[in-house]
Amino acid sequence: MDKSVHIIGSGFSALAASCYLAKQGYNVKVLEKNNTLGGRARQYKKDGFTFDLGPSWYWMPDVFERFFADFGKKPSDYYTLDKLSPGYxxxxxxxxxxxxxxxxxxxxxxxxxxxxxxxxxxxxxxxxAKANYNTAIKDLVYKPGVSPLELVNTTTIARVTQFFSTIRKQVRKNIKNKKLIQILEFPVLFLGAKPSNTPAFYNFMNYADFGLGTWHPRGGMYKVIEGMVTLARSLGVHFELNANVEKILVDDQKKVKGLLVNGKQVDTNLVLSGADYHHTETLLDTNLRQYSESYWSKKTFAPSSLLFYVGFDKKIKNASHHTLFFDSDFDAHAEEIYDNPKWPTNPLFYANFTSMTDKTSAPEGKEAGFFLIPLAPGIKDTEELREAYFHKIMDRFEQLTNQEVKKHVLFNRSFCVKDFEKEYNSYKGNAYGMANTLLQTAFLRPKIKSSKVKNLYFTGQLTVPGPGVPPALISGKIASDLIIKNQQ
Known part of the structure; x- marks a missing residue:
């Protein structure tokens, strides 16, 4: 049997899968359309400043430990972690x-x-939350989403009501203080949905927050990517940059036979896509796609984002490494993302200053700032809107933290809906994937194994288990396990 596999994309899920498949003796080639590895977890450097372009929170360290342990390694073999104090x-x-x-x-x-x-x-x-975390991370999230029976065991039966209640109801049952409510409802934003639409079982994210803490890889999140690439190469994985997959070729028996890469045919009989699921299916003839455009349009997607990477010529005061700005109406902003999509009137936003913790992020006496505004996916994106919102949040940042920063901006690079579409082929420019609502959980998410094309598989944030970096690592393992099982 030919044990060769081509993987489309090089994000966290694709890299994880490449390692697991190579360990099992597969000849693995990773095809990345961009000129650097890491998918959305790329890096931007300018004038001595270093920014993570994508993920900036390191939560659930045990998932990273489990991944590296599967190869007899530890995260510390590849990067150094600092626990943030305060967390945020x-x-x-x-x-x-x-x-x-x-x-x-x-x-x-x-x-x-x-x-x-x-x-x-x-x-x-x-x-x-801790009990749910142990149930989820040690068992449920490692299931392939093939059958509803995967969710049925004595532990989940005892918690079944939590799948039909919501985080919002659970939090507000006993806590009445508005600030505390917002702090407890914040972590589920990583799952891409409103607290009112997220099952109460997902309170395990609160244990990830308070119980396990917030960490920072020294040198940035890209150090994790570099560590995974080093591991993958040591296992024999081959990487090809600037390799744009234009079509998935299928034979008369509806089995993968090759890929069209930069206009040239590459023969292969096994493909795993870590690229956007919707985009991957557009690489197939219409009759071979599992999900219609109507299917995708009806799904609840996680937000897109307007991101700013800003170099300041001074140190920032009155803020932390991770700082959240909840001085505006949370529900009103959420409605403008999910219910009535439009540019937010008065958005919440997030700021990240890695250089407060990590001196490699900015030149001495200067600060690297990463700002994020959650947006509805698919909305109009123009340079004029980006500029207007930059000034909007900079004005608020100055007022709230009682300091001048706008006149200290050395440069400002933005990244928004159009960039997510162009750089990552992201459906409607979403930033995090498909939200983990009740009807988009586990076996109700798009399948890892294609039901229409033999030897075509998917991994990443649009399939199981869902959005976020730790789930992406898990998705890579699930997909590789399914491939290995089905190829035997």
């Missing part, structure tokens, strides 16, 4: 912010200070 800071108004400690006892004290009796409810909430 949240602004609710001028001179009104809450700092989230890296110690659970201090978080309990913080809650009690804001709302008497809330620490008791938080402890109970986190006990549930």
């Amino acid at each position: 800071e949240v602004y609710f108004g001028k001179n009104d912010s809450i700092t989230i400690s890296d110690r659970l006892e201090e978080i309990y004290d913080l809650f009690e200070k804001e709302e008497r009796g809330s620490s008791k409810h938080l402890k109970s909430f986190l006990d549930s």
Whole structure:
């Protein structure tokens, strides 16, 4: 049997799958359309500043440990982690912010200070979150999404009601303080949906936040990509850059027979796509696609983002490595993303200053700033709108943190809907994939194995288990396991 496989894309899920398949003796070739590896987790360097273009939060360190352990390695063999202290800071108004400690006892004290009796409810909430985390990470999220029966065991049966309630209901049942509610509802944004549409079972993200902490790979998230590429190469994986896959070729028996790459046919009988799922299916003839345009248009997608990478000629004050700005109406912004898509009137935003922790991110005395505004996917994207929103959030940042920053901007690069579409073939320019709502969880997500083309598989944030970097690593393992099982 020919044990060769071509992988489209080189993001976290594709890299993970390449390692697992190479370990099992497959001859693996990764085809990346861009000129650097890492998919959305690329790097941008300018004038001594270094930015992660994509993912900026390192949560769930145990998932990374499990991945490297599968190859007899540790994350520390490839990069150095620093636990952030504080984990992050949240602004609710001028001179009104809450700092989230890296110690659970201090978080309990913080809650009690804001709302008497809330620490008791938080402890109970986190006990549930920890139990759900253990259930999810040790079992459920490693299932291939083939059958509903994957979700049925004694543990999940005991928690079945949590799949039919929501994070919002669970959080607000006992906690009444608006600030504390927003802090507890924030982590599910990584799953790409509103708290009111996210099953309560996903409170395990709160355990990932408070229980496991927030970390930073020294040198940035791209160090994780570099570590995975080093591991993959040591296992024999081959990489080809600037390799744009234009079509998936299928024979008369509806089996993969090759790829059209930069206008040339490459023979292969096994393909795994880590590229955008919707885009990958457009590389097939219409009759070989599993999902119609109507199917995709009805799905709830995670937001897109307007991103700014900013070099400042001074150090920033009154902010943390990760700083969230919740001084505007959360529900109104969410409605302008999911229910009535348009450019937000008064958006929440996020700022990340890695150079506060990592001196390699910016020249001495300067600061590297990464700003993110969640947006509805598919909306109009123009340079004029980007510029207007840059000034909008810079004005708010100055006011809230009580400092001048606009006149200290050395440069500003933006990245938005059109860039997500162009650079990553992302459906409607979404940034995180398909949201993890109840009807888009596990076996209800697009399948890893094509039902119409033999030897065609998918991995990444549009299939199981869902959005985020740790789920992407897991998706790579799930896809590779399914390939190995089906090829035996």
